[in-house]
Amino acid sequence: MDIVQIGGSLFAIVVLALIAKWLFPTKAELTEERIVRNVARYCPETEFDASTDRVFVSEDKKHAVFVFGNPDFGIATASALGDRVVVRHYPDLSQISFHSKNGELNLISDDFTQPSFSVTLEQAPESELLSMINMTSKKEAKHAHA
Amino acid sequence: MLDLPAPTQLAVPAFVLLVLIEMIYGWKTGRARFEGKDTFTSLIMGLGSTISGALTAALSVGLGYLVWENFAIFDLGTALWVFVLAFILDDLTYYWVHRMGHRMRWMWAAHVIHHSSQHYNLSTALRQTWTGKFTPGLLFSMPLYVLGIEPAIVFFVSGINLVYQFWIHTEAIDKMPRWFEYLFNTPSHHRVHHANNPRYLDANYAGVLMVWDRMFGSFIPEDEEEACRYGLVTDLGTFNPLRVATHEWVGIFKDLWSANSWKDRALFLLAPPGWTPDGSRMTSDMIRQAWLDRKAQHKSSP
Numbered sequence: 190m191d192i193v194q195i196g197g198s199l200f201a202i203v204v205l206a207l208i209a210k211w212l213f214p215t216k217a218e219l220t221e222e223r224i225v226r227n228v229a230r231y232c233p234e235t236e237f238d239a240s241t242d243r244v245f246v247s248e249d250k251k252h253a254v255f256v257f258g259n260p261d262f263g264i265a266t267a268s269a270l271g272d273r274v275v276v277r278h279y280p281d282l283s284q285i286s287f288h289s290k291n292g293e294l295n296l297i298s299d300d301f302t303q304p305s306f307s308v309t310l311e312q313a314p315e316s317e318l319l320s321m322i323n324m325t326s327k328k329e330a331k332h333a334h335a
Numbered sequence: 336m337l338d339l340p341a342p343t344q345l346a347v348p349a350f351v352l353l354v355l356i357e358m359i360y361g362w363k364t365g366r367a368r369f370e371g372k373d374t375f376t377s378l379i380m381g382l383g384s385t386i387s388g389a390l391t392a393a394l395s396v397g398l399g400y401l402v403w404e405n406f407a408i409f410d411l412g413t414a415l416w417v418f419v420l421a422f423i424l425d426d427l428t429y430y431w432v433h434r435m436g437h438r439m440r441w442m443w444a445a446h447v448i449h450h451s452s453q454h455y456n457l458s459t460a461l462r463q464t465w466t467g468k469f470t471p472g473l474l475f476s477m478p479l480y481v482l483g484i485e486p487a488i489v490f491f492v493s494g495i496n497l498v499y500q501f502w503i504h505t506e507a508i509d510k511m512p513r514w515f516e517y518l519f520n521t522p523s524h525h526r527v528h529h530a531n532n533p534r535y536l537d538a539n540y541a542g543v544l545m546v547w548d549r550m551f552g553s554f555i556p557e558d559e560e561e562a563c564r565y566g567l568v569t570d571l572g573t574f575n576p577l578r579v580a581t582h583e584w585v586g587i588f589k590d591l592w593s594a595n596s597w598k599d600r601a602l603f604l605l606a607p608p609g610w611t612p613d614g615s616r617m618t619s620d621m622i623r624q625a626w627l628d629r630k631a632q633h634k635s636s637p
Contacts, residue, residue: 190389195382201351202378205458208355210371212362230564233629268572271370273453275572301585303572 217269218250224267224274228255231276235262245318247308254296254308254318260325266296268306277303282326289319336400337413337487342494344385350501354378354457360507367456367507374458376574380448381461383576391468395476399486402477409483421484422492422543425476429496429542432475434553437537437619441604442470444583451579453566455529460504465580496542500525520545523557530563531570533626536619568609568622583608 221244229237241258255265263280277300279285285298294315297305310318354374361367411417436446445464452459479489503525511521520541528539538555541548548554557563571579590603590611599612609618617625 190386195386198347198382198385202375202382205351205354205358205378206371206375209358209369209374209458212358213369213371215370234625270453270570270572270574271372272368273370273566273570275570277569277572300572301578302569302582304575304578 213272215272217272219246219253219267219269219274220250221246224253224255227267227274227276228265228278232262232265232278235259235278243317243321245308245310245314247310249309252296252306252308256318256321256325263325264322266303266306268303275303282322287319287322289315294318337485339487339491342491342498346498346501350457350461353502354461357457357505357507361456364507367505368454369456369458370454372574373452373454374456376576376579377452377454377458377462379576380465380579381463383465383580384461384463384467387465387468394468395473396486396490398473399476399480399489403480403483403486406481407483408481411483411485413485413488417484418488418492421479421488422495424479424482424484425489425492426496426542426544427547428475428479429493430540430547430551432472433540433542434551435475436470436472437540438607439471439605440583440587440608440610442472443608444587445470445472447567447583447608448579450529450567451571453570455504455506455526455563455565457501457504459529459565460501466584499543504529516545518545519543524548524554526563526565527555527557529565531566531568532561532564533623534558534561535563536568536623568617568619 224244224246225237225242235257236259238258243256243258244253245256246253251269253267255267257263257265261280263278263282264285265276265278266285268275277298279298285296288295288297292315293307293309295305295307357367358369361369411420432442433446436442445466448464449459449462452462476486476489476493480486500520503520503522505522506526508522510516510523511519515521516523520539520543524539524541524545527535530536535555538553539545539548540553545554571582573579587603591600594600594603595612602610602612607618607620609616609621614621
């Protein structure tokens with residue numbers, strides 16, 4: 190392959206991707222229903238309880254945190270990737286850390302396939318999420334020591 | 336060395352045109368779906384694969400000719416029947432390389448790229464590995480050279496095999512005539528192969544001839560009751576081509592680094608993807624078994 194072939198291929202790739210974007214516009218918004226459906230698909234071994242499970246969707250509707258009412262199941266995250274949803278399940282909260290800064294909650298995990306992301310929530314939901322996560326962590330720790 | 340054309344390179348303009356046609360068809364009918372960034376990543380992976388293939392060609396050509404020139408039992412020559420024989424044997428080889436590509440994590444690290452899109456369209460066909468030459472897959476063709484088939488013929492028929500596999504990456508075609516579905520790999524069979532539904536995992540490895548899956552017990556037909564859902568068991572959360580190309584290698588290196596014994600290190604490379612010493616992750620067998628258990632439990636509960 191020479192540089193002309195590579196350049197021509199890159200041009201064709203960009204044109205095809207732009208046509209795809211134009212013909213298939215993406216509405217990459219996460220709704221609660223979409224999040225719950227995808228978390229249920231990804232975590233079939235968990236139990237769901239609509240009365241105690243909580244979903245926190247970021248203001249831009251690109252990311253969400255699902256906190257299981259049952260602390261044994263930990264939390265799940267959902268992210269919009271194009272027109273699809275990517276879910277990660279963290280039964281053990283030591284696998285993910287949360288840092289609240291300037292109104293943004295950063296979720297950081299040691300996962301090369303899922304870059305860390307920020308969730309911007311209004312103040313009340315953010316406090317509620319952090320408090321639920323703290324409760325889940327404490328219950329996990331209790332189970333570990335029992 | 337026999338001078339034969341490279342079918343995949345010749346087919347590139349047709350690939351581009353057919354992707355465009357499928358896009359327009361999908362836009363008009365809703366029977367094919369694309370996403371801009373996903374398409375971009377798939378096509379970039381295809382370009383990267385071509386470049387890495389060119390850069391590492393010396394390895395496969397050199398090794399192939401080394402074996403053929405020194406260890407060939409017969410001199411089969413270049414008659415038409417040798418090409419036909421080479422095509423059939425290469426297709427059988429492809430079946431096993433592909434099967435091991437799903438069942439051995441070392442080989443999966445290269446092949447996973449092809450399965451990393453949550454879409455299934457002609458651009459997915461071009462989402463190819465950059466690291467295929469760094470796996471034991473290279474060795475599977477050796478018996479063909481020992482038999483006496485010149486490597487150039489094997490590379491040529493292998494190219495034809497890959498060109499055939501392009502058109503089966505589509506949702507736009509439902510089913511082919513029954514006799515065709517029986518004999519050949521089709522969009523329906525290959526949709527199953529790309530699906531991550533537990534019932535469809537690790538099935539339909541064939542390149543062209545479906546007989547290999549039927550013969551070796553890995554054939555699963557597409558069930559109209561259960562639509563295929565495409566992608567990985569744990570989907571990638573990124574379109575970054577570098578992460579797409581290397582993520583499983585990074586995972587392997589992390590596991591090798593933290594392993595407690597050489598046996599574990601060997602198994603992190605050779606056991607199926609998802610294997611861990613403590614069973615903390617799930618292999619496809621475990622996922623399917625858990626699905627069967629849930630199904631049985633669901634049936635038995637009142």
